[in-house]
Amino acid sequence: MNRLRLEGVTRRFGGLVAVDDVSFEVPADGVTAVIGPNGAGKTTLFNLISGFLPPSAGRITFEGNDITGRPPAEIARAGLVRTFQLVKLFEDLSVLDNVKVGCHLQGRAGLFAALFRPASARREEQALDARARDLLAFAGLAAMADEPAAALPYGRQRMLELARAMAAGPRLILLDEPAAGLNTEESAALSRIIRRIADEGTSVLLIEHDMTLVMNTAERVVVVDFGRKIAQGTPAEVRVDPAVIAAYLGTGKPAMQEPPHG
Amino acid sequence: MADWSYVPQVLVSGLGIGCVYGLIGIGFCVIYNASGIVNFAQGAFVMLGGMITQVLFARNGVSLPVAALIAILAVATLGVVIERIVVRPLWNRKATMFVMILATLAAQIVIERLTLIAVGDQPKTLPVFTDRPPLMIGSVALGYQLIWIVGGSLAIVGLLAAFFSLTKTGKAMRACSINREAAALQGIPVSRMLALAFALSAALGAIAGILITPTQYTAFNVGVPFAISGFIAAIVGGFGRPFGAFLGGLLLGLLQALAIVGFGAGLKNVAALSVLLLFLFIRPSGILGAAK
Amino acid sequence: MTISPSITSPERRPIRLVGLLPWLFAAAVVGYAMVVGGYAATVVSFALIYAVFVTGLNLFMGFAAQVSFGQNAFAAIGGYMSAVLTASHGWGPLPAMVLGIAAAVLAAAIVGFPALRLKGHYLAMGTLAIGLITYEITVEWQSVTQGYMGISGIPPFGIGPWEVTSDRGQLVLLSLVVAACTFAAGRIRRSRFGRALSAVAGSEEAATALGIAVARYKLVAFLLSAGFAALAGSLFVHIVGYVSPEVFGLHMVIVTFTMLYVGGIGTVAGPLVGALIVSLLPETFRAFKDYQDLAYGAALILLLIYAPRGLASLFAPRGRS
Numbered sequence: 001m002n003r004l005r006l007e008g009v010t011r012r013f014g015g016l017v018a019v020d021d022v023s024f025e026v027p028a029d030g031v032t033a034v035i036g037p038n039g040a041g042k043t044t045l046f047n048l049i050s051g052f053l054p055p056s057a058g059r060i061t062f063e064g065n066d067i068t069g070r071p072p073a074e075i076a077r078a079g080l081v082r083t084f085q086l087v088k089l090f091e092d093l094s095v096l097d098n099v100k101v102g103c104h105l106q107g108r109a110g111l112f113a114a115l116f117r118p119a120s121a122r123r124e125e126q127a128l129d130a131r132a133r134d135l136l137a138f139a140g141l142a143a144m145a146d147e148p149a150a151a152l153p154y155g156r157q158r159m160l161e162l163a164r165a166m167a168a169g170p171r172l173i174l175l176d177e178p179a180a181g182l183n184t185e186e187s188a189a190l191s192r193i194i195r196r197i198a199d200e201g202t203s204v205l206l207i208e209h210d211m212t213l214v215m216n217t218a219e220r221v222v223v224v225d226f227g228r229k230i231a232q233g234t235p236a237e238v239r240v241d242p243a244v245i246a247a248y249l250g251t252g253k254p255a256m257q258e259p260p261h262g
Numbered sequence: 263m264a265d266w267s268y269v270p271q272v273l274v275s276g277l278g279i280g281c282v283y284g285l286i287g288i289g290f291c292v293i294y295n296a297s298g299i300v301n302f303a304q305g306a307f308v309m310l311g312g313m314i315t316q317v318l319f320a321r322n323g324v325s326l327p328v329a330a331l332i333a334i335l336a337v338a339t340l341g342v343v344i345e346r347i348v349v350r351p352l353w354n355r356k357a358t359m360f361v362m363i364l365a366t367l368a369a370q371i372v373i374e375r376l377t378l379i380a381v382g383d384q385p386k387t388l389p390v391f392t393d394r395p396p397l398m399i400g401s402v403a404l405g406y407q408l409i410w411i412v413g414g415s416l417a418i419v420g421l422l423a424a425f426f427s428l429t430k431t432g433k434a435m436r437a438c439s440i441n442r443e444a445a446a447l448q449g450i451p452v453s454r455m456l457a458l459a460f461a462l463s464a465a466l467g468a469i470a471g472i473l474i475t476p477t478q479y480t481a482f483n484v485g486v487p488f489a490i491s492g493f494i495a496a497i498v499g500g501f502g503r504p505f506g507a508f509l510g511g512l513l514l515g516l517l518q519a520l521a522i523v524g525f526g527a528g529l530k531n532v533a534a535l536s537v538l539l540l541f542l543f544i545r546p547s548g549i550l551g552a553a554k
Numbered sequence: 555m556t557i558s559p560s561i562t563s564p565e566r567r568p569i570r571l572v573g574l575l576p577w578l579f580a581a582a583v584v585g586y587a588m589v590v591g592g593y594a595a596t597v598v599s600f601a602l603i604y605a606v607f608v609t610g611l612n613l614f615m616g617f618a619a620q621v622s623f624g625q626n627a628f629a630a631i632g633g634y635m636s637a638v639l640t641a642s643h644g645w646g647p648l649p650a651m652v653l654g655i656a657a658a659v660l661a662a663a664i665v666g667f668p669a670l671r672l673k674g675h676y677l678a679m680g681t682l683a684i685g686l687i688t689y690e691i692t693v694e695w696q697s698v699t700q701g702y703m704g705i706s707g708i709p710p711f712g713i714g715p716w717e718v719t720s721d722r723g724q725l726v727l728l729s730l731v732v733a734a735c736t737f738a739a740g741r742i743r744r745s746r747f748g749r750a751l752s753a754v755a756g757s758e759e760a761a762t763a764l765g766i767a768v769a770r771y772k773l774v775a776f777l778l779s780a781g782f783a784a785l786a787g788s789l790f791v792h793i794v795g796y797v798s799p800e801v802f803g804l805h806m807v808i809v810t811f812t813m814l815y816v817g818g819i820g821t822v823a824g825p826l827v828g829a830l831i832v833s834l835l836p837e838t839f840r841a842f843k844d845y846q847d848l849a850y851g852a853a854l855i856l857l858l859i860y861a862p863r864g865l866a867s868l869f870a871p872r873g874r875s
């Protein structure tokens with residue numbers, strides 16, 4: 001069964017059509033990537049899927065349930081969690097607490113529990129703490145648990161954002177340019193972590209410019225240009241697709257060649 | 263308790279106060295457009311305009327026009343001083359909007375208290391500019407001060423329109439309001455524009471204060487209510503639109519006048535504030551739609 | 555940098571001495587007032603009432619990073635409710651206080667629902683308007699509030715036959731209330747609820763993407779804050795025995811913001827420390843009553859420019875609660 005299904009999804013801003021009649025499916029297993037030249041409408045597409053923007057037309061279903069135009073928090077509760085292109089950490093909180101915020105949906109404790117700390121709330125807090133520490137270890141951040149998030153170097157902040165999103169227990173995670181600003185080494189580490197996430201059963205949908213990352217991690221690629229889907233297939237297939245080559249050449253970018261190594 | 267036969271007369275005076283609200287509202291917009299800052303010390307300018315004129319005129323025997331001119335210049339200078347010592351350091355530190363609001367509100371209080379210490383808490387007033395019996399149009403009396411207020415305000419609005427559309431500086435300020443970064447890239451001295459915006463806005467406030475004082479009174483604490491009314495005018499007109507703010511001021515003035523007839527003078531501020539909340543909750547972009 | 559943080563659980567982190575300093579300071583001030591009594595006790599009592607108010611303000615503004623210039627409205631509702639019910643209708647102070655808090659929370663829910671959708675200067679002005687409207691109503695609704703005259707003859711706080719009339723008794727009562735409020739704020743800070751507020755403060759978008767119901771958390775923080783404000787208002791009228799509109803006017807807004815910034819916004823101990831310092835300092839310049847608001851305003855500007863994280867941050871560059 002498909003995790004996510006887009007049917008004729010369209011978004012207009014005034015006269016501009018940012019996303020134009022896009023349909024595709026994200027299977028439950030593995031990594032799917034959305035690529036396309038700058039300004040192709042990729043981030044708008046993510047905003048539509050995650051509920052940050054309502055679509056002008058079309059239907060989005062997650063695990064068979066219609067989530068079109070639902071508010072973002074509700075979509076997150078359904079199990080679809082996103083990250084942002086520009087890292088949005090809770091800078092005043094510690095690294096650990098950032099991930100614990102990510103665990104929000106795993107807990108139930110409210111104001112009453114905060115004030116009176118019944119045994120159930122203490123147990124829940126311990127469970128969240130353990131889970132958050134596991135995720136930090138997973139993201140290679142265990143040693144920095146008590147640092148303020150703002151003190152982390154940029155590459156680590158990206159990892160923290162990923163760990164925080166995973167803490168929400170998503171069944172589909174949307175990653176918006178997770179490798180932006182990372183060096184080659186960090187990018188490779190990220191690629192391994194994304195693979196692990198997928199292998200452990202969370203579907204991954206990512207937008208990426210870093211072609212090495214896309215080619216190494218994604219099983220399926222959806223290519224968009226000017227808001228339309230122009231190709232779909234395995235990385236090997238889309239790389240030789242004439243429409244894709246034209247789209248990238250049109251922007252003057254040598255994007256679809258074999259990525260440089262080093 | 264409402265006596266509606268007064269309505270035409272009340273509307274006329276509402277028009278006068280509405281012009282004053284409009285000028286103050288424009289002051290908010292000028293600073294907001296140049297910087298994205300909402301200056302909650304706007305009321306201090308209004309209060310000081312009337313107060314300085316009154317002190318010069320009544321205590322020091324300066325003639326009214328000269329006193330008014332000195333007051334306007336002094337308040338404009340104060341605007342620049344506030345920009346330099348309060349707003350600029352926060353601006354450089356990229357302080358949040360809320361911190362900026364709080365700091366300017368604190369500046370308002372400081373100016374209020376200094377004025378209280380300097381001149382005491384007794385309300386003061388100015389003589390009307392032209393001391394003649396009012397013109398009668400039917401049963402409606404048109405006081406000469408009202409004509410001064412409406413005429414003066416319209417003249418100021420006209421001058422501002424010319425300033426923004428004809429002069430280089432005015433155009434530069436408008437460019438800043440459309441896109442500050444682009445304006446900076448084109449070599450417009452954005453930070454000088456900010457100081458200028460404070461000077462201009464302060465002068466507008468002072469003029470408003472001088473025009474209205476003869477019909478009411480001025481005291482160290484009249485600033486905040488005026489500032490709130492000016493802000494409401496700006497909201498009603500669509501925040502960031504100077505001429506929308508003037509229109510908003512007129513509407514507010516008329517509405518408040520009607521509220522006085524309907525509910526009594528005591529509740530005029532409640533009426534104005536309720537208009538504010540109504541707009542904020544239902545149509546925060548104002549009747550013309552917010553700028554940007 | 556810590557090497558192996560996973561060994562120390564967060565509940566058992568060694569308490570640093572520096573973290574205790576604010577509490578020692580507060581205890582010393584209250585202790586001094588308790589011993590000396592009289593005027594010192596009165597000053598510190600007012601400070602503690604403000605501490606209750608500012609602790610609530612801090613929940614909304616410090617923890618959740620929202621803006622309200624109108625919390626004085628809820629203090630007024632609590633204060634007048636207590637005053638009218640006890641002085642004019644013969645109610646006991648406790649039920650009047652409870653009803654006052656409930657009324658303030660209800661009012662906060664009614665205005666908060668639309669107001670909290672506003673952002674930036676709209677929210678600032680909207681909340682300021684709520685405070686001003688309440689002020690005008692307390693002035694104009696003379697049949698109930700007696701306008702500028704105010705209501706006098708409000709009995710001291712008490713439960714049944716117990717009445718707190720002595721300076722020291724009041725100080726003990728208020729210290730207990732402040733301790734409870736601060737304790738509550740501390741627990742909220744380190745809970746799932748408090749983390750959600752911090753998330754709203756950090757980035758509403760990121761919070762909502764993680765499934766946090768941002769609007770609901772803002773509203774709950776606003777209601778809590780209103781409840782604290784009403785409690786402070788009610789305590790005030792019982793301690794002073796008199797209430798007038800000026801008590802909850804714009805002056806209160808400026809003073810409480812100064813307290814919040816002096817103590818350190820967003821910290822647990824900040825509101826108490828700020829309330830004590832800001833209340834005590836002017837007492838050394840008591841001859842200059844007119845200069846008090848001037849001093850508050852000027853101090854607030856200086857703090858915002860030079861020490862936006864509170865006085866403590868001047869000494870400890872990255873101060874965290």
